Amino acid sequence: MQFRNHRVVGDIVELAERYSVEGADELVFYDITASPDGRTVDRSWVDRVAAVIDIPFCVAGGIRSVADAEDVLNKGADKISVNSPALESPDLINELARRFGSQCVVLGVDSREQDGAYHVYQYTGDPDKTVAAELATIDWITEAQNRGIGEVVLNCMNQDGVRQGYDNEQLALVRQHCQVPLIASGGAGAMQHFADTFEQAGVDGALAASVFHSAEIDIGDLKQFLAAAGIDIRTV
Amino acid sequence: MAGPALAIIDSGGANIASLLYAFQRLGVAPELTTDPSRIRAADRVILPGVGAARDAMSRLHDLGLVDVIRSLSQPVLGICLGMQLLADASEEEDVECLGIIPGTAGKLQGDTSCPVPNMGWCAITASQQHALLSSIEDGSYFYFVHSYALPVGDFTLATASHAAPFSAMVRRDNFFAAQFHPEKSSGNGARLLANFLEIAS
Numbered sequence: 160m161q162f163r164n165h166r167v168v169g170d171i172v173e174l175a176e177r178y179s180v181e182g183a184d185e186l187v188f189y190d191i192t193a194s195p196d197g198r199t200v201d202r203s204w205v206d207r208v209a210a211v212i213d214i215p216f217c218v219a220g221g222i223r224s225v226a227d228a229e230d231v232l233n234k235g236a237d238k239i240s241v242n243s244p245a246l247e248s249p250d251l252i253n254e255l256a257r258r259f260g261s262q263c264v265v266l267g268v269d270s271r272e273q274d275g276a277y278h279v280y281q282y283t284g285d286p287d288k289t290v291a292a293e294l295a296t297i298d299w300i301t302e303a304q305n306r307g308i309g310e311v312v313l314n315c316m317n318q319d320g321v322r323q324g325y326d327n328e329q330l331a332l333v334r335q336h337c338q339v340p341l342i343a344s345g346g347a348g349a350m351q352h353f354a355d356t357f358e359q360a361g362v363d364g365a366l367a368a369s370v371f372h373s374a375e376i377d378i379g380d381l382k383q384f385l386a387a388a389g390i391d392i393r394t395v
Numbered sequence: 396m397a398g399p400a401l402a403i404i405d406s407g408g409a410n411i412a413s414l415l416y417a418f419q420r421l422g423v424a425p426e427l428t429t430d431p432s433r434i435r436a437a438d439r440v441i442l443p444g445v446g447a448a449r450d451a452m453s454r455l456h457d458l459g460l461v462d463v464i465r466s467l468s469q470p471v472l473g474i475c476l477g478m479q480l481l482a483d484a485s486e487e488e489d490v491e492c493l494g495i496i497p498g499t500a501g502k503l504q505g506d507t508s509c510p511v512p513n514m515g516w517c518a519i520t521a522s523q524q525h526a527l528l529s530s531i532e533d534g535s536y537f538y539f540v541h542s543y544a545l546p547v548g549d550f551t552l553a554t555a556s557h558a559a560p561f562s563a564m565v566r567r568d569n570f571f572a573a574q575f576h577p578e579k580s581s582g583n584g585a586r587l588l589a590n591f592l593e594i595a596s
Contacts, residue, residue, distance in 0.1 A: 262512045
């Protein structure tokens with residue numbers, strides 16, 4: 160679930176419950192405005208979400224310290240995802256992994272092609288503040304794994320919002336350098352796009368927001384479709 | 396004085412909240428406690444656990460709960476690390492555990508398509524019939540997060556497979572355990588917890 164100023168999403172607790180019932184395997188809650196503003200999320204909603212859903216969920220945005228992460232995990236989240244704060248201070252990854260275990264720590268990466276190579280972008284929550292970090296995507300993902308990250312969500316910015324399918328070329332390349340679970344993000348517009356990314360890029364999971372929020376794709380139907388396509392997936 | 400219907404041993408570590416909420420959704424208000432008298436008096440007991448086996452065992456020793464847990468005769472359910480704590484030992488830092496269920500938790504086997512830790516939904520298959528698995532069909536998915544597991548053996552109640560098969564659930568007498576997190580396993584998990592609440596104490 161992505162919360163942006165330009166798109167108002169209904170009550171998150173209600174939405175979380177709906178996705179949980181439809182058969183989502185995991186929910187990711189993004190406050191992508193948290194880092195550019197230098198503020199943190201109001202976390203009272205984490206308790207409310209944990210009380211109603213019975214699938215794992217991850218909180219992304221505004222996790223800048225071990226204390227931030229502990230607060231979210233104690234409220235019932237299973238994972239925390241770091242992006243811009245980890246770029247600012249890569250030691251944060253080591254600290255989080257040491258304290259909570261790699262399985263709790265997800266790396267969010269916003270990446271796009273530029274001059275024939277993939278680069279990491281920072282502060283993508285605010286178009287005015289988005290900047291290219293001085294990092295090649297593969298180098299950053301390799302370093303983050305050495306520091307103890309347990310999962311990577313790769314948001315391919317060339318595809319984000321255009322609904323033409325996941326960037327399977329980039330994902331397949333990253334897959335070769337990623338020994339931890341890799342989750343595809345950005346570009347889902349049709350059920351076939353999900354099947355394509357599992358088959359062509361070998362990802363472990365596929366993340367989408369708008370096609371579910373708009374109810375264009377029902378998660379239960381999607382999983383039946385993927386199971387019929389021969390992909391090993393939980394159906395409800 | 397009557398004990399709680401359900402005591403959850405406060406074994407330390409995060410994510411007790413999800414377990415409390417899962418039981419609340421089933422209409423039960425568990426008591427989170429480290430008090431030996433409350434644990435002994437409970438109708439049912441949950442031994443949860445996340446983190447490292449050595450830390451968890453030292454905490455149980457410090458709290459004087461090792462013999463308390465061993466002597467329980469009501470239904471006990473170990474969850475995740477709690478399952479490994481019920482075993483003889485864990486290869487994780489070579490720690491001696493409670494010795495209630497025979498076996499030693501070993502490092503999970505992995506390969507390129509099955510990284511360790513195993514994080515995600517895996518299907519289980521029953522090895523024995525038991526009321527705890529009532530209405531849970533073979534092939535039902537549960538949510539796992541672990542790097543160690545008990546091998547398949549005489550006390551295995553259900554198996555799952557990552558790069559190789561392991562015990563997803565074990566049972567010995569009144570002691571039950573699940574390697575997965577029923578509180579995060581959607582409808583199947585809720586059913587399993589409800590089944591546990593139905594087992595005669």
